[in-house]
Amino acid sequence: xxxxxxxxxxxxxxxxxxxxxxxxxxxxxxxxxxxxxxxxxxxxxxxxxxxxxxxxxxxxxxxxxxxxxxxxxxxxxxxxxxxxxxxxxxxxxxxxxxxxxxxxxxxxxxxxxxxxxxxxxxxxxxxxxxxxxxxxxxxxxxxxxxxxxxxxxxxxxxxxxxxxxxxxxxxxxxxxxxxxxxxxxxxxxxxxxxxxxxxxxxxxxxxxxxxxxxxxxxxxxxxxxxx
Numbered sequence: 001x002x003x004x005x006x007x008x009x010x011x012x013x014x015x016x017x018x019x020x021x022x023x024x025x026x027x028x029x030x031x032x033x034x035x036x037x038x039x040x041x042x043x044x045x046x047x048x049x050x051x052x053x054x055x056x057x058x059x060x061x062x063x064x065x066x067x068x069x070x071x072x073x074x075x076x077x078x079x080x081x082x083x084x085x086x087x088x089x090x091x092x093x094x095x096x097x098x099x100x101x102x103x104x105x106x107x108x109x110x111x112x113x114x115x116x117x118x119x120x121x122x123x124x125x126x127x128x129x130x131x132x133x134x135x136x137x138x139x140x141x142x143x144x145x146x147x148x149x150x151x152x153x154x155x156x157x158x159x160x161x162x163x164x165x166x167x168x169x170x171x172x173x174x175x176x177x178x179x180x181x182x183x184x185x186x187x188x189x190x191x192x193x194x195x196x197x198x199x200x201x202x203x204x205x206x207x208x209x210x211x212x213x214x215x216x217x218x219x220x221x222x223x224x225x226x227x
Contacts (some may be wrong), residue, residue, distance in 0.1 A: 035059065035066045036074050043080055051075075051082035111141035111187035115172040118146075120180040122159060139170075140179075146170055 007014050025033075040165060042058050050058065052072035059066050066074075111117050117140040125132045133154040137147035147166025152159050163178070177183070 032070075032074060035064060035070070036078060038062065038064050039071065039080065040078075054082075065161060114139055114141045115170050115176055116141060118166065118172075118176060118178045120159065120163065120178055122154065124154075133158055135159045137162050137166035137178075 001009075001150060003017070004014060007017050012020075038059060039055060042055060052068060056066065056068045056071045119138045119140050120136065121138075122133060122135045125134060130152060132150055132152060134150045135148060135158045136145050138144065139146050146169060147162045147164075149165065151156055151158065151160040180183050
């Protein structure tokens with residue numbers, strides 16, 4: 001399309017177009033360019049979850065003076081929209097037909113020594129290749145991860161492999177309590193690895209929400225890897 005037709009379509013004269021083209025950007029336009037550069041930088045670093053209110057706070061913390069309306073306008077004009085968080089990926093399936101052991105632990109996470117009480121759980125990690133499922137076994141006395149297994153699918157043998165590794169490394173004595181939620185991976189008969197093994201592992205199943213709130217007593221938020 002020719003310039004004359006473009007100007008006619010926009011409702012401006014050709015001479016007016018050339019005047020606008022030669023005109024230097026105003027101070028406000030220059031400020032907008034600087035602010036926009038910082039917005040784009042934060043947008044990339046934060047992996048695009050920030051909306052204009054949060055972005056406004058981030059800019060102020062960096063010493064960039066920009067009001068919320070201005071921040072919102074620049075983001076809107078440049079198509080910078082907050083990426084919606086993906087739906088929480090459910091890993092606990094307590095609605096199953098497997099037998100559920102009694103809650104032997106009963107929220108008592110205290111231990112006098114190692115290998116008295118173990119906590120087990122399955123989590124998930126997003127990678128560029130998809131979801132990675134991680135099963136861990138934690139000694140509640142030391143808060144150390146003593147067994148783990150990672151897979152790209154959450155099958156029942158994921159939990160079994162992590163438990164077998166922990167038993168092989170620690171060789172616990174009879175009477176050990178293993179605490180988990182009621183997910184099917186731990187309620188499966190295959191997970192009753194105490195049968196036929198050198199160490200009897202007694203399972204204690206609590207609710208998912210209660211275990212999340214207090215997973216390891218006074219050390220509940222600190223896991224360390226090791227023996």
